[in-house]
Amino acid sequence: MATTPTQIPSPNYTAGRMNYRPEAIVIHIMEGSLSGTDSWFKNRQSSVSAHYGIGTNGEIHQYVQENDTAWHAGRVNAPSWNLIKPVRNGLYRNPNYYTIGIEHEGNENSEWTDTMYESSSSLIAEVAQRWNIPIDRYHIIGHHEIYSLKTCPGFKVDLDKLVDMSRRKVGYNPSFTIINQAGSVKTTSQLRIRIGNPSTMNPVLRIAPIGEVINYVGYTDEGQEVAEVTRWYKTVDGNWFWGGGVVEGY
């Protein structure tokens, strides 16, 4: 079910993304209430914002449009995030330009309510699908992974649980059966070859051009459903591609 955020526009954003696009989602904790965050982000003097804020009751507020750059993770300190973009020694691309920021009500020691997990995972699933962001721990990260002096999003949130809930909302089946039967197919369109699992939420290894013949070692009919097709093929290298973009018998 699509989320319908309440719009609370913040003046604290940069129009556009300087030719970058959202590639990851940064999870934050508000260190306060949803209403307090509304006020803080509406205040030009604060010079901070995020794209979304989620209350403990599951309510979602949107402060900045996803096509624009929110000011939520523009400082870097000893980052541990594997996919941060280095420029040269000690200098990084500003993470604000290629991330979506989601704030959550509470403080670093607050237990996350089931409702907040539910609402947050639904939003993450929608955002990830809109921007083709893989739903894994490389792409759904805590703010402290960029700025190590902060504990944000705190000690109570289980990011693995949040990722798992989000993956299930896009139809990912973590337990699928592989039929070990080799063959070959030909692509009928450009097709993404993905690492790990039969799901669009997994990282893209490469894009196969139209007309490429690909050998496979097996397939599953229990992969993520895309356009009513659940068949995915496993390549000889152990990667996966969607069955809706190929024809068999080559």
Add this chain to the structure above:
Amino acid sequence: MIIMVLNNLKDYSLDVSKIIPIIQNNNLVLLGLSSATYAALKIPENSSTKTSASQPENVKDESTDGNTIKG
């Protein structure tokens, strides 16, 4: 002043340049002040807007320069 000008214009022998330059000079002075005021106000406003609406494309790792900011 307008009445004075109109009255004087009836007298075609009057050197018009003795009246009109006064008005033009006033206009110039007014325009000059206006431009200066506009410029004085606009320069910091533009500067401020640019600073607050843009983000640097690159940011430095604060841990590499001994920064101890907490928060």
